[in-house]
Amino acid sequence: xxxxxxxxxxxxxxxxxxxxxxxxxxxxxxxxxxxxxxxxxxxxxxxxxxxxxxxxxxxxxxxxxxxxxxxxxxxxxxxxxxxxxxxxxxxxxxxxxxxxxxxxxxxxxxxxxxxxxxxxxxxxxxxxxxxxxxxxxxxxxxxxxxxxxxxxxxxxxxxxxxxxxxxxxxxxxxxxxxxxxxxxxxxxxxxxxxxxxxxxxxxxxxxxxxxxxxxxxxxxxxxxxxxxxxxxxxxxxxxxxxxxxxxxxxxxxxxxxxxxxxxxxxxxxxxxxxxxxxxxxxxxxxxxxxxxxxxxxxxxxxxxxxxxxxxxxxxx
Numbered sequence: 253x254x255x256x257x258x259x260x261x262x263x264x265x266x267x268x269x270x271x272x273x274x275x276x277x278x279x280x281x282x283x284x285x286x287x288x289x290x291x292x293x294x295x296x297x298x299x300x301x302x303x304x305x306x307x308x309x310x311x312x313x314x315x316x317x318x319x320x321x322x323x324x325x326x327x328x329x330x331x332x333x334x335x336x337x338x339x340x341x342x343x344x345x346x347x348x349x350x351x352x353x354x355x356x357x358x359x360x361x362x363x364x365x366x367x368x369x370x371x372x373x374x375x376x377x378x379x380x381x382x383x384x385x386x387x388x389x390x391x392x393x394x395x396x397x398x399x400x401x402x403x404x405x406x407x408x409x410x411x412x413x414x415x416x417x418x419x420x421x422x423x424x425x426x427x428x429x430x431x432x433x434x435x436x437x438x439x440x441x442x443x444x445x446x447x448x449x450x451x452x453x454x455x456x457x458x459x460x461x462x463x464x465x466x467x468x469x470x471x472x473x474x475x476x477x478x479x480x481x482x483x484x485x486x487x488x489x490x491x492x493x494x495x496x497x498x499x500x501x502x503x504x505x506x507x508x509x510x511x512x513x514x515x516x517x518x519x520x521x522x523x524x525x526x527x528x529x530x531x532x533x534x535x536x537x538x539x540x541x542x543x544x545x546x547x548x549x550x551x552x553x554x555x556x557x558x559x560x561x562x563x564x565x566x567x568x
Contacts, residue, residue, distance in 0.1 A: 285314045286486055289326040289338035292319055292421075292512055294439040294522050295362045295467040296339045297504055298530070300511045302493035311485045321419065324348075324391035327470070330355045336475040337486060342465045343394045343552075346544050349561055350553040354473035356564040359487050360536050361467040361494075365526035366395050366457035367442035369427060370434040375454060378406045387418035387426055387435035394466055395436045395457075397547060402460045410550075427451050438466075440514050440522035447518055456525055463527070465539050476564065483567045487530075491568070494530040532565050 286308075290296045299317070302308055308315045318335055320326040323344030329335045331353035339361055348355055368386075375381060381403070388396040400410055418426050423435040424445040434454065435445075446453050457464060469490060471483055497504045501523070509519035529536070540562065547553045 284312065284482075285316055286337060286482060287316045287318060287335045289318050289320050289329060289335040289340065291321075291323065291326070291339065291341070291438070291467075293365075293467075294508060294512070294519070294526050295365050297497050297508050297523065297526070298361065298490055298493040298528060299339055300507055301496050301500075301504060302489050304507045304511075305493075305496070307489045307493055308486075311489055313482060313485060322390045323393060327353055327355060330470055330472045333472055333474055335472070336479075337469055337471045337483075339467055340470050341394045342468055342540060342543060343397050343547065344392050345468060345470055346540075346547060346557065346562070347392050347552060349557060350555055355470045356473065356476065357468045357540075357562055358471045358476070358483065358564055358567055359469040359490055360465070360529050360532050361469055361490075363463050363466055363527040363529060363536075364456070364458045365466050366398065366436060366438045367525065368399075368434060368436045368454040368456075369424070369442060369445045369451040370454045371427060371430070372452050375434060375452075377454075378402060378408075381434065382408060382412050383414075384433035385414045385416055385431075387423050387432040387437075388415045389420050389437065390417040392552060394464070394543075395438065397543065397550075397552075398457055398460050398464065399436050400550065401546060424448065424450050439525055440508075440512060440518050442525070443522035444514055444518050447521065458525070463535065463539060465536060465543060471564075476567075480567060487568050491530040494528050497528050530568075532563070532568070537563070 290299055303317065323341040326338045326340045327344050327348035330338050331348060345357060386399060388399060399415060403413065416432065420437045420441050423437050423441060426432045427435055428450045445451050476483060505516050505519045505523060509516045544553060544557050548556060
């Protein structure tokens with residue numbers, strides 16, 4: 253009887269040790285996993301490359317990639333701590349910071365990378381957009397701001413056209429069906445529409461505002477404060493992956509086409525319109541400030557945001 257009792261006791265003790273060990277291992281794994289938000293877009297090619305090439309694992313951590321429908325939703329998720337970092341458009345980031353969201357821009361991702369498609373033979377210039385319906389991504393976006401910027405620079409008010417929210421993957425179908433007269437979107441959906449023959453290209457975003465800021469890496473403040481070394485590792489990989497995108501074009505085309513579900517011809521064309529960067533030079537910061545000032549003039553921002561409120565480049 254005593255023998256059975258001791259065997260039972262030892263067995264129970266081993267079971268407890270095993271449970272504690274596995275729980276501890278799970279806890280450590282969780283602590284070494286960064287949750288990353290992204291939009292399905294060419295702009296996030298560095299993230300796709302880093303994931304496909306195992307760059308994160310080589311630095312000793314994992315990532316959990318979470319897709320979002322819009323930048324606004326992503327910034328809200330970052331503020332609530334549902335994601336640690338995100339690849340997000342600059343316009344919704346500025347709007348979130350203006351609202352008091354605890355997020356910072358920790359690295360640039362890309363410049364330019366969007367374009368405007370119109371119905372065949374109906375719109376040939378900016379003046380033809382008057383009284384037309386133009387699709388823009390849901391909620392506030394850099395594409396929305398670029399459209400207004402374009403019209404303002406051509407002496408048109410925001411009342412001279414109608415912009416309507418449409419999910420970016422559905423814009424080409426909306427153009428083809430005639431429910432919108434034009435759309436402005438991020439790549440690869442511009443190249444996809446153009447190469448399908450469903451519309452005509454009016455212009456790229458580089459024609460609207462050369463070298464305009466687009467997507468950036470954001471991090472929520474809690475993650476920055478509690479995991480500075482993890483953030484440094486993540487941004488190290490981001491920089492390495494950005495360089496890889498710039499120097500390994502054919503492999504990038506293949507990986508991006510697989511990730512976004514487009515053929516390689518579309519991926520190849522679309523990537524030529526995106527300028528990838530991971531270095532926040534003076535021109536980048538100047539253009540972000542210009543964007544913030546324009547958004548403030550439109551009433552999208554209530555405050556004149558400072559660099560310290562927007563940026564934290566201490567982990568690059």
